[in-house]
Amino acid sequence: MHFFEFTEEQKMLRKAIREFAEAEIAPKAAEWDEQDVCPAELFKKMGEIGINGIFTPEQYGGAGIGFVGRTICLEEISRYSAGLGIAVMTHHLGIYPILQFGTEEQKKKYIPDLCSGAKIGGLGVTEPGGGSDFIGQKTAAEKKDDGWVLNGRKCFITNSHIADTTVLTAKTGQDEKGRTKLSAFIIEKGTKGFEAGRKEHKLGLRGSVTGDLVLTDVKISEDALLGKEGGGAKIGMEGIGEVGRAGMSAICVGILRGCVEEAVKFANERVVGGKAISKLQSIQFEVAKIRTAYEAARLLTYYAASLKDAGLPCANEVTTAKYYSTEAAVEASKRTMDLMGGYGIINEYPVGRFLRDALASIPSGGTSHIMQVIMAANTLSGFQA
Amino acid sequence: MEYNVAVCVKPVPDPKHYDKVTIDPVRKTITREGIPTLLNPVDKNALEAALLLREKHSGSVTAVSMAPPNAAEILREALAIGADEAYLLSDRAFGGADTLATSYTLFHGLKKIEALRGGKPFDLVLCGCESADGATAQVSSQLGEWLGWPHLWNVFSLEETGEKAFSIKTKLENGHMEWNAKLPLVLGVARELNKPRFTSVMGIMKAKNKPLTVWGREDLPDAQDTYLGLKGSPTQPGEIFTPDMKRSGEVLRGTPEEIAARVVSVLRANGVAIGG
Numbered sequence: 293m294h295f296f297e298f299t300e301e302q303k304m305l306r307k308a309i310r311e312f313a314e315a316e317i318a319p320k321a322a323e324w325d326e327q328d329v330c331p332a333e334l335f336k337k338m339g340e341i342g343i344n345g346i347f348t349p350e351q352y353g354g355a356g357i358g359f360v361g362r363t364i365c366l367e368e369i370s371r372y373s374a375g376l377g378i379a380v381m382t383h384h385l386g387i388y389p390i391l392q393f394g395t396e397e398q399k400k401k402y403i404p405d406l407c408s409g410a411k412i413g414g415l416g417v418t419e420p421g422g423g424s425d426f427i428g429q430k431t432a433a434e435k436k437d438d439g440w441v442l443n444g445r446k447c448f449i450t451n452s453h454i455a456d457t458t459v460l461t462a463k464t465g466q467d468e469k470g471r472t473k474l475s476a477f478i479i480e481k482g483t484k485g486f487e488a489g490r491k492e493h494k495l496g497l498r499g500s501v502t503g504d505l506v507l508t509d510v511k512i513s514e515d516a517l518l519g520k521e522g523g524g525a526k527i528g529m530e531g532i533g534e535v536g537r538a539g540m541s542a543i544c545v546g547i548l549r550g551c552v553e554e555a556v557k558f559a560n561e562r563v564v565g566g567k568a569i570s571k572l573q574s575i576q577f578e579v580a581k582i583r584t585a586y587e588a589a590r591l592l593t594y595y596a597a598s599l600k601d602a603g604l605p606c607a608n609e610v611t612t613a614k615y616y617s618t619e620a621a622v623e624a625s626k627r628t629m630d631l632m633g634g635y636g637i638i639n640e641y642p643v644g645r646f647l648r649d650a651l652a653s654i655p656s657g658g659t660s661h662i663m664q665v666i667m668a669a670n671t672l673s674g675f676q677a
Numbered sequence: 678m679e680y681n682v683a684v685c686v687k688p689v690p691d692p693k694h695y696d697k698v699t700i701d702p703v704r705k706t707i708t709r710e711g712i713p714t715l716l717n718p719v720d721k722n723a724l725e726a727a728l729l730l731r732e733k734h735s736g737s738v739t740a741v742s743m744a745p746p747n748a749a750e751i752l753r754e755a756l757a758i759g760a761d762e763a764y765l766l767s768d769r770a771f772g773g774a775d776t777l778a779t780s781y782t783l784f785h786g787l788k789k790i791e792a793l794r795g796g797k798p799f800d801l802v803l804c805g806c807e808s809a810d811g812a813t814a815q816v817s818s819q820l821g822e823w824l825g826w827p828h829l830w831n832v833f834s835l836e837e838t839g840e841k842a843f844s845i846k847t848k849l850e851n852g853h854m855e856w857n858a859k860l861p862l863v864l865g866v867a868r869e870l871n872k873p874r875f876t877s878v879m880g881i882m883k884a885k886n887k888p889l890t891v892w893g894r895e896d897l898p899d900a901q902d903t904y905l906g907l908k909g910s911p912t913q914p915g916e917i918f919t920p921d922m923k924r925s926g927e928v929l930r931g932t933p934e935e936i937a938a939r940v941v942s943v944l945r946a947n948g949v950a951i952g953g
Binding site for chain 1: 753754757875876877878879881882884885
C-alpha cells in the first residue's frame, strides 16, 4: 500500500504547473522580491490554466481538482516565489468562504471572475489588536434599513492593495450571554469608504502585498452578508484553519524543495581542495537533514490536504503541518546558507530569500506559538493514536 | 470549413537527465530506460498550430506517436493540451526503427485512422521539425513522400490565404523562403512558429475521458514487415561512441619569455597560425 501516491491527474498537474513555474515565475522571482512588487498581471495567466480556481467546482468556473491539487500548485509556485505563493494562497482564501457559506447567487456573482483571473480575492480578519484574538476585533457593522454600514481597520492583510473582492469580518452586536457576534461580508474594491491604507515593508514574502484595509462609513447592501448574521467567527476560522494554514504549509514545502535543489546543485558544483564539497561527510550530513525536513513537511502537508479532499476533519493535521513546515523551512534554509559558505549570503543565490520567506511564513495564519497552543489543547483533551 | 489535423509527437529524454543518457553499442541507439520522458518540445508548436486552426474553424486534432508503451503518458499530455484523440503505435516489431521505418509506420497508422473515419482524409499533418534527441529532422518529409503529399520543413510562419490555402515561410541557413501551398500538406514546424500554450488543469481533467488507442503490429495489416522496425531500417550507423573529452595539462616553467615561446610553438604544432 502506498500512502499519498499521486493520481495520474495529480502527476500531470504537477508537471504542468512545474512547466508554468519554470517559464513564468523562476526567471522573475528575484526581481519581484528585490522590488517588492506583486505580479498581479499573472493572475490572468494562472486563471487560464486553472490555478486560481483549483479546488472550486467546474460549475463556478474552477478546475475542481481538490486540495491535494491546490497543495501541488502552491508547492510548485513557492519553489521559485513564496511571495507569489502567498498571494495565490490568499486568493484561494478569499474564494473558499464564498464557496462554502455563500448563497447560490453570491457564488455565481463572485466566483467565476475569481477563477478566471478577472478579479483577485482576499480575506480580512486581523486587526491591530492581534490576529489570534479573533473575537476581540473592533471593526463593526451596523444594520441599517437597506443594508449595513461598516467602520474599522484591518491590518496585515495579504492582497490588501490588489484584491477586487474581499471577505471580511466585523462585529454585529452581542449574543444573549454578552459575547461578541461576528459576521462576514463580501466587499468589492471601489466601494465608497473602503480603501487600502498603509502598505507594509516586509522582511520576507516580498512580491506579495500586505497592508491595511480602512473602512469609513462603508455602506453595503443586505446581500453582501456572507452566511448567517453572527456566523462570521466560524467562517473566518474555518477558512484560516483549513485553507490558510494549509496554504502556508504548502508554501514552505516549496521553500524546502528549493533548499534541497539548491544545496545539491551547489554541493556538486563547488570544488574545494580539488574535489566537490558533496564528497565531504560534513556536507552530506547537512544535505540529509535538509532532505529529511522536506520529506517530512511534504508528508504532513499532503496528508492534511488529502483529509480535506475526503471531507474529513483536518484542522489539527493542518496545524501540525503548518507548525512543522514553517519552522523546518527556516532551519533548512539556514542550513543551506551555511553549506554555501560566503555564497549563501549573496543575493545572486536565492537561499537568503528562502530564509526571509520562511521566517515571514511563521506569523502568517498564526505563529508557531499559537499552533502549539492549538495542538496542545487538542492533545491534552483527547489524544488517541 | 473544417480542418482535420494529425500531429505526430515523440517522447524524448528530459534534458535535465542528459547526463544519464547512454548509447547502446550493439543497436547503436540511445538508451532511454530510467530517464523521464517529455513531449518533444517543438512537437508542442505543431500541436499549438493544429489547435489554433481547429479553434478558428472547426474540425479535429489527432495526436499520433510511434513509440514504446510508456509514450501513453505524453499522448495523455497532448490530450490535456487540447488534442481530441490520440493513437499510440507500439509493438516490439516497430522497435529500433530509423526515420524511414518510423515514417512508414506513422503513414500506416494515419491511413488506418482515416479508414476508421470512413475514408475521410486528414487535411494537414504537422510534425515538430526535429526531435530533441535524435535530431535527424527527416520524418516529416519522409511522411510526405509516403502520403504522396507536398511537404515543407522548418516552417516558422503559416498564414491562411484562402480556403485550405496557405502562405508559408520556411527557415533557411541565411534567410527564408516563401511558399504558397494548398492542402493536403505535411509540415515540419519550427519553434518560432508560435508560443505553445501551457497545459491547463481543466484540460487534464477533460483528457481522462478522451480516447487513447494503442495499436500493435497486427492492427496495421497493410504494412509490410520488410519496412518495419530495425529490419526495415536502411540506416546503419557506423561507430557510435561517447567522445573522450579528457584533457591533459602541462605545467610550463621558466621565464615569461621561455613560457611564451613554448606556448607559441605548441600552438603552431597544433595548426594554429600565430605571429610572423
